[in-house]
Amino acid sequence: xxxxxxxxxxxxxxxxxxxxxxxxxxxxxxxxxxxxxxxxxxxxxxxxxxxxxxxxxxxxxxxxxxxxxxxxxxxxxxxxxxxxxxxxxxxxxxxxxxxxxxxxxxxxxxxxxxxxxxxxxxxxxxxxxxxxxxxxxxxxxxxxxxxxxxxxxxxxxxxxxxxxxxxxxxxxxxxxxxxxxxxxxxxxxxxxxxxxxxxxxxxxxxxxxxxxxxxxxxxxxxxxxxxxxxxxxxxxxxxxxxxxxxxxxxxxxxxxxxx
Amino acid sequence: xxxxxxxxxxxxxxxxxxxxxxxxxxxxxxxxxxxxxxxxxxxxxxxxxxxxxxxxxxxxxxxxxxxxxxxxxxxxxxxxxxxxxxxxxxxxxxxxxxxxxxxxxxxxxxxxxxxxxxxxxxxxxxxxxxxxxxxxxxxxxxxxxxxxxxxxxxxxxxxxxxxxxxxxxxxxxxxxxxxxxxxxxxxxxxxxxxxxxxxxxxxxx
Numbered sequence: 001x002x003x004x005x006x007x008x009x010x011x012x013x014x015x016x017x018x019x020x021x022x023x024x025x026x027x028x029x030x031x032x033x034x035x036x037x038x039x040x041x042x043x044x045x046x047x048x049x050x051x052x053x054x055x056x057x058x059x060x061x062x063x064x065x066x067x068x069x070x071x072x073x074x075x076x077x078x079x080x081x082x083x084x085x086x087x088x089x090x091x092x093x094x095x096x097x098x099x100x101x102x103x104x105x106x107x108x109x110x111x112x113x114x115x116x117x118x119x120x121x122x123x124x125x126x127x128x129x130x131x132x133x134x135x136x137x138x139x140x141x142x143x144x145x146x147x148x149x150x151x152x153x154x155x156x157x158x159x160x161x162x163x164x165x166x167x168x169x170x171x172x173x174x175x176x177x178x179x180x181x182x183x184x185x186x187x188x189x190x191x192x193x194x195x196x197x198x199x200x201x202x203x204x205x206x207x208x209x210x211x212x213x214x215x216x217x218x219x220x221x222x223x224x225x226x227x228x229x230x231x232x233x234x235x236x237x238x239x240x241x242x243x244x245x246x247x248x249x250x251x252x253x254x255x256x257x258x259x
Numbered sequence: 260x261x262x263x264x265x266x267x268x269x270x271x272x273x274x275x276x277x278x279x280x281x282x283x284x285x286x287x288x289x290x291x292x293x294x295x296x297x298x299x300x301x302x303x304x305x306x307x308x309x310x311x312x313x314x315x316x317x318x319x320x321x322x323x324x325x326x327x328x329x330x331x332x333x334x335x336x337x338x339x340x341x342x343x344x345x346x347x348x349x350x351x352x353x354x355x356x357x358x359x360x361x362x363x364x365x366x367x368x369x370x371x372x373x374x375x376x377x378x379x380x381x382x383x384x385x386x387x388x389x390x391x392x393x394x395x396x397x398x399x400x401x402x403x404x405x406x407x408x409x410x411x412x413x414x415x416x417x418x419x420x421x422x423x424x425x426x427x428x429x430x431x432x433x434x435x436x437x438x439x440x441x442x443x444x445x446x447x448x449x450x451x452x453x454x455x456x457x458x459x460x461x462x463x464x
Contacts, residue, residue: 229442241429
């Protein structure tokens with residue numbers, strides 16, 4: 001759901017962010033009395049100091065998702081996989097330059113090399129990214145973003161935020177979101193049709209990402225007693241594991257076949 | 260910012276929302292040695308896959324899966340972990356009913372996935388010792404899906420290795436479940452009977 005929506009807003013300006021951050025100041029969660037050690041520990045662990053505001057935006061996004069994005073994603077599922085897969089491949093190929101810039105900023109040369117080879121191979125042999133040829137050649141895909149870069153640079157996550165449209169986040173990831181837009185060559189492109197490309201990527205990307213999340217999100221909503229809290233927990237654990245995984249990826253720069 | 264990893268984690272977490280279980284920190288016993296833990300998980304995995312991909316109706320499969328899962332997963336410990344700090348305010352009958360409902364919800368979640376896990380393959384990767392359990396890493400592949408990395412946390416419960424948690428793409432299922440119950444309870448003034456009523460409703464559906 002909003003998990004996906006981040007993709008959607010890749011190139012929307014920071015308006016939404018500012019709106020969220022100012023709105024966010026309005027509703028703060030009431031901390032439990034310090035005498036209740038367990039409740040205090042839980043409050044700190046949830047790291048959700050503006051929970052009422054966050055829950056409000058969760059409800060807003062949930063409504064938008066239920067009546068807008070989800071139905072489109074459900075319809076998109078009727079498109080055969082032979083079309084959906086190349087569409088997905090092209091979207092990932094278009095975001096390769098952003099991934100590459102972040103790999104470099106994270107000082108992960110092997111990952112940067114993988115991303116560059118993927119972009120070169122898939123843009124040419126893969127016919128504009130339609131086919132993921134690089135994967136078969138051993139250059140596996142990975143995702144990263146400027147939020148992870150900030151984390152590797154030592155930035156703390158800050159309090160949990162549920163942003164309008166964007167979904168679960170925190171100040172670090174919100175900054176990462178903005179950084180990703182700045183790192184994207186398409187942000188600056190001005191060729192004929194560049195606007196059309198930006199908007200179609202935004203729209204198609206949102207639908208593609210949402211379609212891939214249909215089952216897990218439905219499942220969480222069906223089984224969780226408090227879906228907001230479950231999404232919060234999933235988001236935070238998953239971000240942490242992504243950061244850990246990136247940090248520990250210190251594979252040698254020279255590929256095995258060369259040595 | 261939200262990437263395919265998230266989708267995967269979310270899928271994996273949701274689809275495995277079934278299989279977790281802890282005694283948590285209470286475990287002062289020796290850990291399960293890595294080879295033994297790996298063998299345990301591999302055996303369990305192939306038994307489950309054998310039933311899921313084998314012949315028989317949905318109900319047959321369910322009947323054969325149930326004892327296997329019950330024996331492999333520390334359901335009671337898991338239930339206690341997920342109730343977290345509220346187990347101290349729960350009365351013994353509440354505790355008993357909670358555990359019973361927890362088991363039913365868990366089994367429903369697992370059985371609901373039988374169709375989805377058709378044709379799954381299961382490869383052990385690396386096993387490492389962590390506080391509170393031995394983590395057996397596996398790569399789970401389903402037809403037409405990205406592979407998922409899943410860690411099975413194994414600890415000795417009553418002398419035998421049992422699964423106490425499942426970590427799918429970095430997401431611990433027992434932690435996620437615990438935070439769900441904790442959020443529900445704190446919004447219901449910590450009333451365990453409200454949680455029990457909600458779970459009864461879930462099982463009834």
